[in-house]
Amino acid sequence: MSANIKRFFLLITFLLLVNEIVTKFEFTNIKCTSLDTEFDDFEHCYLKSVNRTYKYMYIKVNLFQTPVTKVKVNLSLKKRFSGYKPFLYNVTVDACKFLENPTANKIVNYFYGFLTTHTNINHTCPFDTDLIFDKISSEFINHRFTNILPFPEGDYLLESNWIAYDKNRAVIKIFGTLS
Structure with missing residues (x-):
């Protein structure tokens, strides 16, 4: 009986020490498609795995018709349920207006937070240089x-x-797993 009590207290102690479930995000793929190669093209679009714990994404878009003064971005988050289905967000924003006041749209600002420290898209329009993530x-x-x-x-x-200028110029698809 005392062995069972010891096991019970060890189990309770273990459960109290492990009080948080840890999840982890990993990139699985990235696809960049230029729909108008006279306007833009992807010089680089890849995932790089440095080691088992450090993987990053790098994108460089060459703009051929600068300056770009009218840009909209449509963001759609999808989750896989027998194919990728819409999940929570599908928003379109005027990028030039958004960059003037990023806090005006909380949803887009959340996604913009993924980029702010890793991109040169941190100023208002016009865009006159290549875009880098x-x-x-x-x-x-x-x-x-x-x-x-x-x-x-x-x-x-x-x-x-x-x-850009009311014509879809590029599509970027970023795939990942949260486990």
């Missing part, structure tokens, strides 16, 4: 996906359509 790490995304606004576990797709 530099070393956005899975650890950084993990922090935003689990601590700032927790999401349930699963496979996700963040699809962004970049619309």
Whole structure:
């Protein structure tokens, strides 16, 4: 009987020490498509795994018709349920107006927070240089996906359509798993 009591107290102690479930985000794929190669093209679009714990995303878009003064971005978050289905967010924002006042749209500001420290898209229009998303790490995304606004576990797709002068110019699809 005393062995069972010891096991019971060891189990209770273990459960009290493990009081938090840890989730982890990992990139699984990225696809960048230019829909108008006379307007823009992707010089780089890849995931790089430095080691088992550090993986990052790098994107460089060459703009051929600068300055760009009219840009909209459509963001769609999808979760895999027998194919990728819409999940929570599908928003379109005028990027030039948004960058003048990022706090005006809380949802878009949340997604913009994924980029602010890793991109040169941190100023208002016009855009007259190539766009760079530099070393956005899975650890950084993990922090935003689990601590700032927790999401349930699963496979996700963040699809962004970049619309300049009312014409869809590029599509970026970022795939990841939250486990």
